[in-house]
Amino acid sequence: MMKKMTWIAGLLSLCALSTAYANADYPSRPVSIVVAYPPGGGIDTLARLVSIELGKRLDQSVVVQNKPGAAGSIGTAAVARAAPDGYTFVLSGANAILSPLVDPNLSFRIQDFEPVARLTETPYALAVSPGLKADTLKDLIALSKEKPGQLNFASTGLGSVQHLLGELFKQRAQIDWLHVPYQGGGPALRELAAGRVHVMFSNPIPLAPYLKEGTIQVAGVATDDRISLLPDVPTMEEQGIDDFDVKTWVGLLAPAGTPEAIRKRISDEVQHVLALPEIREAIEQQGSIVSFLPVGKFAEFLEKDEARWIRILEQSKFSSAM
Template structure:
């Protein structure tokens, strides 16, 4: 079963998956003892990045909530495929949790063949949402996204944009912007955020549509200029940067981070983790930390996150198929 399909259909009764109905004596005994040893957060990105920072803070908070050690293990590579596959193949006992991102929803459409079954994992709870922002070098002549789009139409083939790689969030976000506005720009993929940001800073590429997390300090220092935020409201951290909607572009998007677990994890364990993560996400300290990192806390609870991921699944499926985007 495609666990996100039920969320897309809005079928509340469907949220009680067969896997979660596993409430026999053995499962109940297992849940009562859970967690009896260390829990592992698997981050499919390198250490030191935005996802890693959020995951480590969340791990400390969950550790206090469950009174059990929670460690973070980084397994980067292949557009999060390596780390996700590790969790998909791990025992379904609640001790291995993926701190995934938007790639968890999009990879099934980007890759013709994956080393894991996408349906082997399911959403467990939201962590943070980071709106996308279009940025350019301080040396460039553009002042907003509206002007960027107008220039591209008047000068076809002249603009290019950087991304963190084919199928990355910046690539897909820009493709969504292209489909919404008719923006004319050539994709220049890089191997990661550092090289992509460097290309924009050097003027080698014209713009980048990134989540706020990795570019906030560069904007605040004046090295990059924010042209427009893909959010409903201006960001507290960047109050002078207008939203796309203020520029006549009805588009809100971004990247997100959340917890995923094996789909066949016993229901009582899933419910215990759901309650614990919901408690963690409701703490003011947790929410304040996420906001200081330039992101927005997501609503706690498995049901809400499952519905959110279901909508994202359908949104990006359409973008990927319309743009004929493929990693392979």
């Protein structure tokens, strides 16, 4: 019995030494953060902000690789297939959960990844073309009911967060809108400002120049409380649409099987990076808030968030054929 206990103790010590060695030796070459969207977007900007300081803390290059296509599915799937050695991560948002729920034919699921860290959360505002002459949510809903099927809403793609928010709003407000998908938020907002689409859920920051010009207005925010960027804009709940607090998140994910010790190392370093005043300020200027969660808490969050999106899909009566 004593020999067996000694053997087990020795094995545990060897595992601890191996982990410690792996941590001490890691990373020994550049680390890649994949962004599954084109350069210049919110996630890409965040990745480049964090990568510079993260590289300093790791004493190794952290390279951002853009792998866009299929509303983020191509780059995300590539990371799911990558070696789980701690040298490839994906900086992703809710679409890592949502896309496979919307399209079961995709080659990945959120379970194909290991959580590393949640970095930020972002609220959404309902932007409206001024041409509609709908200054409030009440006006917009009334107009939509007067013209069933004649108004449309833009999104960044079939099954995107913006798409699901539009479908959920339609269901809650009992109205009928046509969905018009675009290849990104920029093109969609330009079409909204030109009056070729009528409404869109958007991060508040890209709305700023349009609000200044008066080419877009905001009818409500999809949060429990008003937001500092749009303090005069009432929430959905204030205007009669209950339970419509739907922020999205951005987090770092690793391929399934990536050692926990490595994920915790990266998570700890990301937390230090996010605590830097200049990083926090830059994130807030993007319209997001720092909302860090470490490995364990991020894992719990992902499980709850998947359940939330399943519920939203059911409530919105979403169909992939929309």
